[in-house]
Structure formats: structure tokens, C-alpha cells
Amino acid sequence: MARAIMIQGTGSNVGKSMLVAGLARAFADRGLRVAPFKPQNMSNNAAVSADGGEIGRAQALQARAARLAPHTDMNPILLKPETDTGAQVIVQGKRYATLAARDYAKEKPALMGFILQSFRRLAQGVDLVIIEGAGSPAEINLRAGDLANMGFAEAAGVPVVLAGDIDRGGVIAQLVGTQAVLSDSDAAHIKGFIVNRFRGDPTLFTEGMEEIARRTGWDALGLVPWFQDAWRLPAEDALDLSSGPLKRGFKVAVPHLNRIANFDDLDPLSSEPGVTVEIVKAGHPLPGDADLVLIPGSKATIADLDHFRAQGWDIDLAAHIRRGGHVLGLCGGYQMLGRWIDDPDGIEGRPGRHAGLGHLDIETVMSPAKRVQLTDAVHPDSGAALSGYEIHLGKTTGPDCDRSWLQIGDVAEGAQSADGRVRGCYLHGLYTSDTFRAADLARMGAASGLSYEAGVEATLDHLAAHVAQHIDLDRLLALAEEV
The missing domain is CATH 3.40.50.880 (Class I glutamine amidotransferase (GATase) domain)
Structure with missing residues (x-):
């Protein structure tokens, strides 16, 4: 029987995708069969899976971290924006429809069925499913019909770990404030928290971690320093490419x-x-x-x-x-x-x-x-x-x-x-x-001086070591529940 844990974030781009990739490789290194899962992703940077469908590129990287071939069940709903108010909807790898935002909302009950089908099918062949949320559960105006965060956590019965980004500032308010705006039932799904992208002396934030834990009642699972080699991994957003070192040539x-x-x-x-x-x-x-x-x-x-x-x-x-x-x-x-x-x-x-x-x-x-x-x-x-x-x-x-x-x-x-x-x-x-x-x-x-694929593998290994050093993996695994 597989266990599952969901990593949600206090906002977009807090590092959820990177954390899931690192955790997938770290638990795979422990001998577990691990699969990544994201109920709903929004990205035009798609990957093609071996079963001939499209999934988010972040999930393809996470599959690679878990040493699995990418599969459409890992990202059953992919939204590919075509205009500011409409997107092509990919369901289990295939084009489903092109819908305006308002029409998409009407389809959500049917789409949750596809999501749960993929999730249960994926869980049958592994020991651990690590799920990535999208955006933030604090967007309570979007809670009705939610597929990506607490709506999925409730439907699938999975526990949640909430990740905040200290590099943005205000991480205590990010985490405590998220709990404050959630309903009691949604907040009850959250069992622990991670503070991501810390720079500097970690002892200076010991009191901060303690204060978050005291105010929320959640387990403090880790203070994760900034991962300097993140730019070496395939980017989901083209603007992330600018995060690499400046070079001449x-x-x-x-x-x-x-x-x-x-x-x-x-x-x-x-x-x-x-x-x-x-x-x-x-x-x-x-x-x-x-x-x-x-x-x-x-x-x-x-x-x-x-x-x-x-x-x-x-x-x-x-x-x-x-x-x-x-x-x-x-x-x-x-x-x-x-x-x-x-x-x-x-x-x-x-x-x-x-x-x-x-x-x-x-x-x-x-x-x-x-x-x-x-x-x-x-x-x-x-x-x-x-x-x-x-x-x-x-x-x-x-x-x-x-x-x-x-x-x-x-x-x-x-x-x-x-x-x-x-x-x-x-x-x-x-x-x-x-x-x-x-x-x-x-x-x-120009000249080339790079073995690219070997570099990606080495970086995934370094990322796994990084999260293993700074996140309590034993406690995180103990929080995962059977599905």
C-alpha cells in the first residue's frame, strides 16, 4: 500500500517543484519506489511522456529524480494558456478542450474524477507518492471546486506540508497567515511546514521556526538554505534562466x-x-x-x-x-x-x-x-x-x-x-x-565544454543531499499516510 504526502506552498514560485524533485531523489536513494504527482499544472513548457501525452516539464524532472519514466498520470490536468482568459486543457496527456476560465470552472467536478483516477493508478505501483500543489491554498476565493490544493487533499485524503519562501520576506506571516484564512477542516490537513530558500546563519532563525510551530501547532520539518545550483536544472519558467551566473562569450x-x-x-x-x-x-x-x-x-x-x-x-x-x-x-x-x-x-x-x-x-x-x-x-x-x-x-x-x-x-x-x-x-x-x-x-x-545530461544527474544528487541534510526525512515519511 502506497503512502502519500502533499507539498503545498504559501504562494507561487516558493520552490515547491524543486523540493519535490529533491525529496523524490532522496527517498529513491533510500530504496523506496517514489512517484511525483501534480493534480493540475499551468504551463506551456510541456514534456512528452513515453505513453504519447503531455505533462508539465516540472513533473518530468521530478520523474527523472525518482528514476522513473515520465507518465501522463503524474500530471493529469495540464492547462496551456492561449489567451489571458482561456487555455487548452490537457487531460491525462490528451487535448480535452479549449476553455475560457468561466467555462473551465464548470468542468471541474468531471476533471476531479480524472485526477483521482490517475492518482490511484499511479499509487498502485509505488511506495510513496509526493504530491505538488499549485499556487497557494490561501487563495480561498478559489476554494470552491479546487483541484490543485486543498480540494485534492480532501478528496484523496492526503496530509499536507506547507512550504514558505523566506527569501521573499515575511515568511512567518506567510505560514501563520495561511492557517488563519483556511477553514478549520482545510487547516487540519496541514501537519508540518518547511521554510525554504534561507540565506545566512540559520541559528538566527531558530526563534522564528519555534514561533511558527507555536502559533500553528505544526511540526517544523526543516529550514532549507538556498540551493545555489538550481539554475543547472531544466527551468519551468523561461525567466528562471536568468538566474545562472553572468558569463562572457x-x-x-x-x-x-x-x-x-x-x-x-x-x-x-x-x-x-x-x-x-x-x-x-x-x-x-x-x-x-x-x-x-x-x-x-x-x-x-x-x-x-x-x-x-x-x-x-x-x-x-x-x-x-x-x-x-x-x-x-x-x-x-x-x-x-x-x-x-x-x-x-x-x-x-x-x-x-x-x-x-x-x-x-x-x-x-x-x-x-x-x-x-x-x-x-x-x-x-x-x-x-x-x-x-x-x-x-x-x-x-x-x-x-x-x-x-x-x-x-x-x-x-x-x-x-x-x-x-x-x-x-x-x-x-x-x-x-x-x-x-x-x-x-x-x-x-563557439566551443562546448559540457556534458549536459551528466550535469543534470549530478545536480539532482546534490539537491537530494541538500534536502536530506536540512529536512527531517524520517518525520516527513512518518507524516505520509496510506492511500
């Missing part, structure tokens, strides 16, 4: 699209000792000293193409190309680089034919069928074998596709300009291959 400029999606190729590049990845926010120009402009994927390609032009990035990109700079478009970014994007059925909102940036002689036609799969490919120029994935709508054709630069089985993939400086493809994850990354950086005049 080869510069990759990445325009931050409104609906940026599947940007995990930036992680290996940002980890390279001689490479700087600069995320360019709206309102700022693409840097003139960039060596490579990488246009990432998008959940709303046509809308983000308009956004790209609105920032003047189309002018910056043309100047970059005239200076002899390199450009890489991935998925939606690949589509944007072409001459046209045709959306006859209005899949992305407004039917019609939309002019692309015109740097590749290609055209994309959008279609309802969504391609979601793990993909093995070869880079013929270097002989590198690539293991990546595809998540996209549409088919791309045109003269520049005759200059493909990847091979997927018998099918040529990608397109490039005559001089090879502008390239695009649908394959995500290609830069995780050390051989390909080294060859591609060398082509652009």
Missing part, C-alpha cells in the same frame, strides 16, 4: 514571446561555460552583439508573431541577419521565420493567411491534428544521434525544406537558408545531445 538572444512554449533547448545552452542566454523582454531591443537569435516555440504562433513585430524585433532580426548573425527557429519560431502562415480554419483565432518574417522560403498550413510524440533523429553533418520530441500543429513545406539539416527515420526535417545562417525545425530537445550541441556551436564559432 557567445551570446544567444531569446525574445520572450507572450505564449512562449517548450523552451527546454535553452537549458543546455545556458549551462555551457562559454555561452550566455539572454531572455529579451517586451519593450527591449534584440541585443546588437548577439551571435545567435533563437526564436522559441509558442502556444499561439500567429498572435506571438504580431507581438514580435509590435516590439520592433522584426527590424532587429533583419539587422542581425545583415550583420551575419545566426538564427534558429524552433516549432512556432520555425513557422514565424517563413513567408506565410495559413490558418484557414481559424485554429489560432482568426482565419486567414498571415505574412511571416520572410527569412526562410517556407510556408506553414495550420490543421487541427496535433503531433505529440517522442522522436529520434540524426544530424547528418555531425553524425549526432538526437532524442527529442515534437508538439505542434501544422505542416511546413517550401524550397528551403530541400536544404533540411535533420533526418527523422526516412523523413527529412527542418529548413535552412542558402548560406545556412537561418535555420528552423520542429524537433525540441536537440541541444541536449552533447555531440550535436558541440558541432552546432562550432559551426557558429
Whole structure:
């Protein structure tokens, strides 16, 4: 019989995902079969699981920490925002519907059934399920129909540990205040607390830990120092990439699209000792000293193409190309680089034919069928074998596709300009291959000095040691209950 424990947070981005990954590896190192679980996630940075579905990238990393293959049951509800008020709803890995926020609320009772089904199925094959909440249970205005925090804890009968972020300040109020606004029944689910991201002398917060425990009645499970190597792990939010050390050398400029999606190729590049990845926010120009402009994927390609032009990035990109700079478009970014994007059925909102940036002689036609799969490919120029994935709508054709630069089985993939400086493809994850990354950086005049996958594994081991040193794992495991 599996046991389960849920890590909720006092707010978004308090480090829940990182804590779950560290705990998953730490308990796996103790010989337990561990699985991560997040009832509902909201992210356009999805991963593809072996069973052919989409889940949040954070859950894929947590599965890796637990030494399991990612599975759609680990994140049964994934919301992929397409507008400010609507999202594509992925249920157990597959597209369920595109819903406005108000309509999504009406679907929640049915969706809880899918969540509990996945949770119970996942629990059958493991010893411990470590569950991650979303946002904060203190958002009591969202409690009715809640799927992500106390609504799930109540439905599944799981105990909760609440994590606060001391680096933000006010962590005592975060934790004590959360208990104060919760109903008595919801507060009763919380059995312990963790204070995360501490900097400095931990003895200076001994009294603070004691005061939180006294006021809440919860077990103090740990004061966790800031984990300095967090930037070495795949980021769920593109803006987290800026947390790495500043470096000189080869510069990759990445325009931050409104609906940026599947940007995990930036992680290996940002980890390279001689490479700087600069995320360019709206309102700022693409840097003139960039060596490579990488246009990432998008959940709303046509809308983000308009956004790209609105920032003047189309002018910056043309100047970059005239200076002899390199450009890489991935998925939606690949589509944007072409001459046209045709959306006859209005899949992305407004039917019609939309002019692309015109740097590749290609055209994309959008279609309802969504391609979601793990993909093995070869880079013929270097002989590198690539293991990546595809998540996209549409088919791309045109003269520049005759200059493909990847091979997927018998099918040529990608397109490039005559001089090879502008390239695009649908394959995500290609830069995780050390051989390909080294060859591609060398082509652009830079060097690689990194074994990326080995570095991720080493960092997960360091994270596990970090949480094991600062969290009472025996007490945490004792608080977990059978499900």
C-alpha cells in the first residue's frame, strides 16, 4: 500500500517543484519506489511522456529524480494558456478542450474524477507518492471546486506540508497567515511546514521556526538554505534562466514571446561555460552583439508573431541577419521565420493567411491534428544521434525544406537558408545531445565544454543531499499516510 504526502506552498514560485524533485531523489536513494504527482499544472513548457501525452516539464524532472519514466498520470490536468482568459486543457496527456476560465470552472467536478483516477493508478505501483500543489491554498476565493490544493487533499485524503519562501520576506506571516484564512477542516490537513530558500546563519532563525510551530501547532520539518545550483536544472519558467551566473562569450538572444512554449533547448545552452542566454523582454531591443537569435516555440504562433513585430524585433532580426548573425527557429519560431502562415480554419483565432518574417522560403498550413510524440533523429553533418520530441500543429513545406539539416527515420526535417545562417525545425530537445550541441556551436564559432545530461544527474544528487541534510526525512515519511 502506497503512502502519500502533499507539498503545498504559501504562494507561487516558493520552490515547491524543486523540493519535490529533491525529496523524490532522496527517498529513491533510500530504496523506496517514489512517484511525483501534480493534480493540475499551468504551463506551456510541456514534456512528452513515453505513453504519447503531455505533462508539465516540472513533473518530468521530478520523474527523472525518482528514476522513473515520465507518465501522463503524474500530471493529469495540464492547462496551456492561449489567451489571458482561456487555455487548452490537457487531460491525462490528451487535448480535452479549449476553455475560457468561466467555462473551465464548470468542468471541474468531471476533471476531479480524472485526477483521482490517475492518482490511484499511479499509487498502485509505488511506495510513496509526493504530491505538488499549485499556487497557494490561501487563495480561498478559489476554494470552491479546487483541484490543485486543498480540494485534492480532501478528496484523496492526503496530509499536507506547507512550504514558505523566506527569501521573499515575511515568511512567518506567510505560514501563520495561511492557517488563519483556511477553514478549520482545510487547516487540519496541514501537519508540518518547511521554510525554504534561507540565506545566512540559520541559528538566527531558530526563534522564528519555534514561533511558527507555536502559533500553528505544526511540526517544523526543516529550514532549507538556498540551493545555489538550481539554475543547472531544466527551468519551468523561461525567466528562471536568468538566474545562472553572468558569463562572457557567445551570446544567444531569446525574445520572450507572450505564449512562449517548450523552451527546454535553452537549458543546455545556458549551462555551457562559454555561452550566455539572454531572455529579451517586451519593450527591449534584440541585443546588437548577439551571435545567435533563437526564436522559441509558442502556444499561439500567429498572435506571438504580431507581438514580435509590435516590439520592433522584426527590424532587429533583419539587422542581425545583415550583420551575419545566426538564427534558429524552433516549432512556432520555425513557422514565424517563413513567408506565410495559413490558418484557414481559424485554429489560432482568426482565419486567414498571415505574412511571416520572410527569412526562410517556407510556408506553414495550420490543421487541427496535433503531433505529440517522442522522436529520434540524426544530424547528418555531425553524425549526432538526437532524442527529442515534437508538439505542434501544422505542416511546413517550401524550397528551403530541400536544404533540411535533420533526418527523422526516412523523413527529412527542418529548413535552412542558402548560406545556412537561418535555420528552423520542429524537433525540441536537440541541444541536449552533447555531440550535436558541440558541432552546432562550432559551426557558429563557439566551443562546448559540457556534458549536459551528466550535469543534470549530478545536480539532482546534490539537491537530494541538500534536502536530506536540512529536512527531517524520517518525520516527513512518518507524516505520509496510506492511500
